[in-house]
Amino acid sequence: xxxxxxxxxxxxxxxxxxxxxxxxxxxxxxxxxxxxxxxxxxxxxxxxxxxxxxxxxxxxxxxxxxxxxxxxxxxxxxxxxxxxxxxxxxxxxxxxxxxxxxxxxxxxxxxxxxxxxxxxxxxxxxxxxxxxxxxxxxxxxxxxxxxxxxxxxxxxxxxxxxxxxxxxxxxxxxxxxxxxxxxxxxxxxxxxxxxxxxxxxxxxxxxxxxxxxxxxxxxxxxxxxxxxxxxxxxxxxxxxxxxxxxxxxxxxxxxxxxxxxxxxxxxxxxxxxxxxxxxxxxxxxxxxxxxxxxxxxxxxxxxxxxxxxxxxxxxxxxxxxxxxxxxxxxxxxxxxxxxxxxxxxxxxxxxxxxxxxxxxxxxxxxxxxxxxxxxxxxxxxxxxxxxxxxxxxxxxxxxxxxxxxxxxxxxxxxxxx
Ligand SMILES: Nc1ncnc2c1ncn2[C@@H]1O[C@H](COP(=O)(O)OP(=O)(O)OP(=O)(O)O)[C@@H](O)[C@H]1O
Ligand SMILES: [Mg+2]
Numbered sequence: 001x002x003x004x005x006x007x008x009x010x011x012x013x014x015x016x017x018x019x020x021x022x023x024x025x026x027x028x029x030x031x032x033x034x035x036x037x038x039x040x041x042x043x044x045x046x047x048x049x050x051x052x053x054x055x056x057x058x059x060x061x062x063x064x065x066x067x068x069x070x071x072x073x074x075x076x077x078x079x080x081x082x083x084x085x086x087x088x089x090x091x092x093x094x095x096x097x098x099x100x101x102x103x104x105x106x107x108x109x110x111x112x113x114x115x116x117x118x119x120x121x122x123x124x125x126x127x128x129x130x131x132x133x134x135x136x137x138x139x140x141x142x143x144x145x146x147x148x149x150x151x152x153x154x155x156x157x158x159x160x161x162x163x164x165x166x167x168x169x170x171x172x173x174x175x176x177x178x179x180x181x182x183x184x185x186x187x188x189x190x191x192x193x194x195x196x197x198x199x200x201x202x203x204x205x206x207x208x209x210x211x212x213x214x215x216x217x218x219x220x221x222x223x224x225x226x227x228x229x230x231x232x233x234x235x236x237x238x239x240x241x242x243x244x245x246x247x248x249x250x251x252x253x254x255x256x257x258x259x260x261x262x263x264x265x266x267x268x269x270x271x272x273x274x275x276x277x278x279x280x281x282x283x284x285x286x287x288x289x290x291x292x293x294x295x296x297x298x299x300x301x302x303x304x305x306x307x308x309x310x311x312x313x314x315x316x317x318x319x320x321x322x323x324x325x326x327x328x329x330x331x332x333x334x335x336x337x338x339x340x341x342x343x344x345x346x347x348x349x350x351x352x353x354x355x356x357x358x359x360x361x362x363x364x365x366x367x368x369x370x371x372x373x374x375x376x377x378x379x380x381x382x383x384x385x386x387x388x389x390x391x392x393x394x395x396x397x398x399x400x401x402x403x404x405x406x407x408x409x410x411x412x413x414x415x416x417x
Pocket of ligand 1: 136161163167168169170171173209210211212213216238244284286296297384
């Protein structure tokens with residue numbers, strides 16, 4: 001701890017919707033730092049909070065997150081009557097709202113003029129271009145005809161990546177091999193007009209991107225007062241077909257120090273390009289065949305997919321604590337305190353249906369969690385909603401951690417009918 005700034009109960013952070021994958025890590029880090037945690041959310045969403053979240057909250061600001069002006073007014077009033085010293089989010093769709101609120105309250109936050117670029121992939125592409133961040137060439141379309149025109153021009157080549165302007169979890173993302181697959185891919189990407197559970201309106205335009213081959217990584221960057229502090233690089237494994245669904249993550253990334261540094265630098269530039277000034281960014285990067293990092297996307301939020309837990313298990317760095325420190329104007333702690341390794345693998349079903357059973361075996365050094373219960377519907381494994389569960393393995397080396405996690409997943413019995 002670097003100063004007298006950690007006195008228990010001294011400050012509070014308002015999280016605009018803590019009900020995301022990073023929510024538990026944020027709540028746990030807040031407790032560790034002695035920061036009170038408040039939530040801003042819609043009343044009907046709040047009614048569905050799980051007990052662990054309700055227990056962890058010091059208060060709730062009820063509002064309508066889809067109504068920006070009303071939400072800003074409600075949250076401003078709420079914060080002014082409490083000692084709120086920071087604003088945080090778990091979802092990238094809410095990052096512009098957080099930036100606007102922080103600005104209103106005079107709290108450390110991100111650049112509200114650029115904040116849209118951290119949620120909208122069309123604005124993001126423009127911000128990357130303006131800042132010279134390496135990213136795939138792209139085109140924006142609203143119709144299937146426009147998509148065929150762009151594809152026929154040969155400007156982006158094949159395969160072509162088709163994705164929604166505003167969405168996450170790989171929803172609606174396809175890698176299309178040729179013109180035949182384009183109609184379905186554009187329809188899949190353009191079908192999102194609102195994001196649940198808050199009914200946030202979405203830009204339903206479609207982005208076509210040049211396909212970047214190569215291995216994939218994520219690199220998070222915590223930014224304090226405009227200064228980026230790189231966090232550990234994580235290797236990301238995905239399926240390789242039409243749908244690119246994450247199959248797992250591991251840390252350390254198994255790269256030489258120079259490449260790690262190059263990925264971290266590129267991720268930091270991406271974070272600054274979309275206006276992160278006091279906060280965190282989760283950046284996805286591919287290493288193109290020449291070895292140069294290319295940014296696939298960045299989000300002004302903590303990572304999902306239990307990456308917070310993975311990184312802390314491997315390095316001792318708490319991304320959630322670093323984020324809370326940054327949004328409350330304190331220097332984040334990003335130096336690794338542990339030299340271990342961790343690997344996470346998802347249990348993915350082969351097809352959609354009703355889950356009959358899932359049995360994940362126990363193995364030393366691992367723990368697991370089931371996401372979908374027997375009797376519930378398992379969606380097609382086309383995006384992150386199709387995960388039945390996950391396994392996290394810890395070991396001294398990343399190869400061993402990956403082997404352990406893969407073994408447990410291989411021994412898992414899952415039946416979908
Ligand atoms: N231009 C591209 N070239 C190569 N692969 C890509 C490209 N764009 C996306 N992908 C693959 O598809 C995945 C999902 O795309 P993207 O990250 O843009 O969507 P998302 O819905 O925000 O994903 P998530 O929230 O799961 O990270 C990427 O992690 C990557 O594996
Ligand atoms: Mg992504």
